[in-house]
Amino acid sequence: MPDAIVIGAGPNALVAANHLVDAGWDVLVLEANDEVGGAVRSGELVEPGFTSDLFSAFYPLAVASPAIRTLRLEEHGLRWCRSALACAHPTPGGAYAAVATDDVDATAATCETYAAGDGDAWRALYGRWEEVGDRLLGALLTPFPPLRAAARLAAKLGPSGVLPFLRFGVLPVRRAGEEEFAGAGGPLILAGNALHADFLPESTGSALFGWLLASLAQQVGFPVPEGGAGQLSGAMARRLEARGGRIERGAPGRPARRAAPLRVGQRHGEGGLDPGRADPVGGRAGGGGRDRARRP
Numbered sequence: 001m002p003d004a005i006v007i008g009a010g011p012n013a014l015v016a017a018n019h020l021v022d023a024g025w026d027v028l029v030l031e032a033n034d035e036v037g038g039a040v041r042s043g044e045l046v047e048p049g050f051t052s053d054l055f056s057a058f059y060p061l062a063v064a065s066p067a068i069r070t071l072r073l074e075e076h077g078l079r080w081c082r083s084a085l086a087c088a089h090p091t092p093g094g095a096y097a098a099v100a101t102d103d104v105d106a107t108a109a110t111c112e113t114y115a116a117g118d119g120d121a122w123r124a125l126y127g128r129w130e131e132v133g134d135r136l137l138g139a140l141l142t143p144f145p146p147l148r149a150a151a152r153l154a155a156k157l158g159p160s161g162v163l164p165f166l167r168f169g170v171l172p173v174r175r176a177g178e179e180e181f182a183g184a185g186g187p188l189i190l191a192g193n194a195l196h197a198d199f200l201p202e203s204t205g206s207a208l209f210g211w212l213l214a215s216l217a218q219q220v221g222f223p224v225p226e227g228g229a230g231q232l233s234g235a236m237a238r239r240l241e242a243r244g245g246r247i248e249r250g251a252p253g254r255p256a257r258r259a260a261p262l263r264v265g266q267r268h269g270e271g272g273l274d275p276g277r278a279d280p281v282g283g284r285a286g287g288g289g290r291d292r293a294r295r296p
């Protein structure tokens, strides 16, 4: 019996399964589909030999995520590709606002074509990201509630910076675009990215997400896995299996019969959750103790 059964082999589950295996757990992943990846998959849709992504396509957050970075997926076949322009928003007349991967001046130049001074407005907006982006990501990507990460963010902002940042955090992207830029270019960059995250231009908080995605585009680009999205999931699966984790494909997991909450150190027993087999100091359910310090 494995120490942990992970239901589903989407990217979140594969990250969790990899971290459990790294911590010494015996992990079994059950995936209902015949292939791993969930909404991070690709296939031959158009004609043989042409790979298309079936759902998601670009992964700035995967590149920025500490949980994924530590997996070193490049050692398991993942190759990231980046384009010179991470994203672009063309407008009538031939102009376009674009985020140029790792080139702030080039991004600023596209904003400047819409209004004098908007290039510097982009530099200032991205400068805010350079100051606090890593701490903001820490707060968003660490387990909830992210108290320590939020405290680090507040410390970086300083007493005079917290309130303006909180205000920016709830602004609709339409309003933020009007406040930050004189022309249409910068707002289009922010709004396009906010709408990608399923916000409306008037949604509370849409400015923060538009800024976050646009800033990641500036910093790391919009990376895509060479060979399609499935290569990201594939690398996670290969890493897991190379370290002894198992994945059963075409194997739907059913909810455990008894839904008692697990306690610290408790493992699944034979036949689903069995609170009677709990071992809160770290023994394997059904015998064979294990050092609790190895748990994540």
Ligand SMILES: Cc1cc2nc3c(=O)[nH]c(=O)nc-3n(C[C@H](O)[C@H](O)[C@H](O)COP(=O)(O)OP(=O)(O)OC[C@H]3O[C@@H](n4cnc5c(N)ncnc54)[C@H](O)[C@@H]3O)c2cc1C
Residues within 6 Å of the ligand: 007, 008, 009, 010, 011, 012, 013, 014, 030, 031, 032, 033, 036, 037, 038, 039, 040, 054, 055, 056, 057, 058, 059, 060, 061, 062, 251, 252, 253, 254
């Ligand atoms: C159209 C689309 C476009 C997107 N674009 C992007 C993008 O460009 N960039 C980006 O970063 N994100 C994008 N996303 C979001 C991203 O794909 C998801 O955030 C991510 O896939 C969520 O991963 P997950 O592991 O939580 O779930 P999922 O990817 O949904 O995976 C869940 C897995 O669990 C399996 N499963 C469910 N129930 C069971 C069961 N009982 N037994 C066994 N298996 C089960 C499913 O078959 C599936 O394989 C997009 C999503 C969609 C739908």
